[in-house]
Amino acid sequence: MRAPFTKMHGLGNDFVVFDARHAPLAMTAQLAAALANRHTGIGCDQLIVLVPSSNADLGMRIFNADGGEVESCGNASRAVGLLLGHAARIETLGGIVSAEPAGGGVAVDMGKPRFEWQDIPLAYAMDTLRMPVGWEDLDSPSAVNVGNPHVVFFVSDADAVDLARLGPQIEHDPLFPERVNVNVATITGPAAIRLRVWERGAGLTRACGTGACATTVAAIRLGLVAREVSVTLPGGALNIAWPMAGSIRMTGPAAESFRGTVDLAAYGATK
Known part of the structure; x- marks a missing residue:
C-alpha cells in the first residue's frame, strides 16, 4: 500500500x-x-x-x-x-x-472576508472589530473569517508576546466553538506588518497565509495600513491586497x- x-x-x-x-x-x-x-x-x-x-x-x-x-x-x-x-x-x-x-x-484569490460573529464563529454575539475580551496583556482583538477563523491582536512588539503559552489558551477558549487561529501583529509602516501566528491544530508556524490575510484585513478595517501591504512572518514575506469590498489577493513564494x-x-x- x-x-x-x-x-x-x-x-x-x-x-x-x-x-x-x-x-x-x-x-x-x-x-x-x-x-x-x-x-x-x-x-x-x-x-x-x-x-x-x-x-x-x-x-x-x-x-x-x-x-x-x-x-x-x-x-x-x-x-x-x-x-x-x-x-x-x-x-x-x-x-x-x-x-x-x-x-x-503564486497568487491566490482567497475570496471575501466575513465579519459577522456567527460567521467567525463565536459562541455569542459581539463586535468583531474590537472584541471586548482579553487574555492577560492581549486584549481587544479583531475577528475575521477568511475561510477559517482568526483573531488578530495588534501589539507594540509581536516578538515579545509569549505566543507558545497564550496561543493554545486562546485557541481552545469556549468563546470559539470551532477553535481559532491566533495572530499577534505589529504595524511597522503604512504598508508593512510584522506577524506571528499560533495556528489552530498546528501550533507556532513559520508562516500562515490565511493569518496574513486576516491580519491585513483587520488592519485595513482599523485604518492602520493601506489596502496593499507586505506581511513579514518568521519564514519570509507575503504581499496581501484587499481592494474596497473585494476579494483578498495573496502573492508569495x-x-x-x-x-x-x-x-x-x-x-x-x-x-
Whole structure:
C-alpha cells in the first residue's frame, strides 16, 4: 500500500501532498496525524489530499498536524498552485479559491472576508472589530473569517508576546466553538506588518497565509495600513491586497522540497 507524495512548503509552512484525484485515498484524522509526526512520520504542519471536484478544477482536503480537518490554508493553496503549474480553481471546505503563477511565485484569490460573529464563529454575539475580551496583556482583538477563523491582536512588539503559552489558551477558549487561529501583529509602516501566528491544530508556524490575510484585513478595517501591504512572518514575506469590498489577493513564494512514497499501512491505513 505504498502511496506517492510531494513534500512542499510556503515560507517554511510545510505540507505533505497526496494526489487522490485518480486513485482514491481514505484519509483519516489518525492517519494524517501519524504521517505529520516529525519524529516517526514524514513530518509537516498540514497534510493535503487533492481530490476530484464537481464545482472547481479540483478539490483540496486539509488536515492539520493534530489530524483535524480544516477549511482553508493559504500557503497550501500556493503550494498546490505551484504543483499544478497553471491557473486553477480549487475547492476547499472554506470555499473556492483561485491560484495562478505570478511574479516567480503564486497568487491566490482567497475570496471575501466575513465579519459577522456567527460567521467567525463565536459562541455569542459581539463586535468583531474590537472584541471586548482579553487574555492577560492581549486584549481587544479583531475577528475575521477568511475561510477559517482568526483573531488578530495588534501589539507594540509581536516578538515579545509569549505566543507558545497564550496561543493554545486562546485557541481552545469556549468563546470559539470551532477553535481559532491566533495572530499577534505589529504595524511597522503604512504598508508593512510584522506577524506571528499560533495556528489552530498546528501550533507556532513559520508562516500562515490565511493569518496574513486576516491580519491585513483587520488592519485595513482599523485604518492602520493601506489596502496593499507586505506581511513579514518568521519564514519570509507575503504581499496581501484587499481592494474596497473585494476579494483578498495573496502573492508569495512556494517550493517543492522532495518526492517520495510511503507505506500507508505502516501508519494505520486499512485499505
